[in-house]
Amino acid sequence: MQTVGDRSERKAMIETRHPKLSIRKQCKMLGVNRNRLTPKQPKTNREDLEVMKALDSIYTECPFYGQRKLRMELHDLGFKIGRKRVRRLMKIMGIEALVPKPSTSKPCKENHIYPYLLGNREIREVDEVWCADITYIPMPKGHAYLVAIMDWHSRAVLSWEVSNTMDTGFCVRALRKALVSTGRKPKIFNTDQGSQFSSAEWTDELKKEGVRISMDGKGRWMDNVFIERLWRSIKYEKLRLWSYHTVGDLRSLVADWMEFYNHRRKHQSLDYATPWSTYSPPKQMAA
Known part of the structure; x- marks a missing residue:
């Protein structure tokens, strides 16, 4: 080394x-x-953690809600907080409304933003497009983040990683794992414009593999819906039914559910085949 x-x-x-x-x-x-080595988590007190747990529940159910509606829902649950605090906690969680909106997002200014390549494109083959996304996971004494790499056509989760910070490193590890475990690479990789996915660490990995980079802009804003469904499913079907106290506990639960999702869960959009049987890589998925 x-x-x-x-x-x-x-x-x-x-x-x-x-x-x-x-x-x-x-x-x-x-x-x-x-x-x-590891960036510190933003400081959060016990009340913030309770609010963030409630926010995650509301957002998982209604990912199209913006700050105003999320605040109203929180008020109904007894959390009397202002929009600035909601905005601050949403930033820590890495969430925003999944709706079409003006060009007001603020990716890292130092990072290069790539054009959106999927306008009016029908994705008909595996490895034509891969995508990635990050979701917030509440913990009893803090929080964690889960990133997944997914093949667009088959909906197969090719790799995933858990981290207690939303840094670029764990996203890059997931990307490398997907490339190695499948022995394949996509023609296009699509993500949002977040700092993790616009960083040189991430984009250099894709360039090295000769993969074209696409980033969501004013194009098909609904492109991210199916991976949002993945997050909703894992939270409702696994994480809210089991207790976990450490990142290690969480990682074990995620591994169990991802195995079920890829190899046993049938999808109507795939003619009731499983994601993994549709993707059929030469190697088994790395957990």
Whole structure:
């Protein structure tokens, strides 16, 4: 292992579950300050966590709600808070209304934004388009984030990762895992314009594979609906029925459900086939 690339690239190379090398050893070999390895979570108090848990429940049910309606729903539940606080908590959670809107989103100014390539395009084949998204997961004493890489046509989840921070590194790990575990790559990779997906760490991985990069803009705003359905399903069918106290507990529950979703859950849109049988990669999905 050599000290190569800039600091962000070296940080992305660190594997939290490496079979032989500890995180401390990897940091030393790569010249990375361990104290700066993982960004700190935004500070949240107990009341904020309760509000965020309620927000997640409302948003999972109604992802098209904006700040005003979310605040009204929270008021109905007894949380008397203002729109600024709702906006702040939504930012921590990484959520926004899934509706068509003016060009008011604010991706990271330092990152390059790529054009939207899917306008009026029918996705008819596996590996034609992959996509990725992140969702917020409430925890008893904090929160975590789940990212998934999905094949657009088959709806198969090709890889996923859990992290207690919404950094770029865990998204890049999921991307690398999808490429390695399937032995394939898409023609186009579509995401939103979030800082994780517009970062050089993420886009450089795709460029290296010769994958065209597409980012949602004013195009088909409904493109993200099916992955929102994935989030709704895993939360209602698994996470809200089981208790979990650590990221490790959460990771085990996600692994169980993803196995069920890919290999046993039949989809009407796939003529009642499963996502994995439709995708049929040469290797098994990496958990």
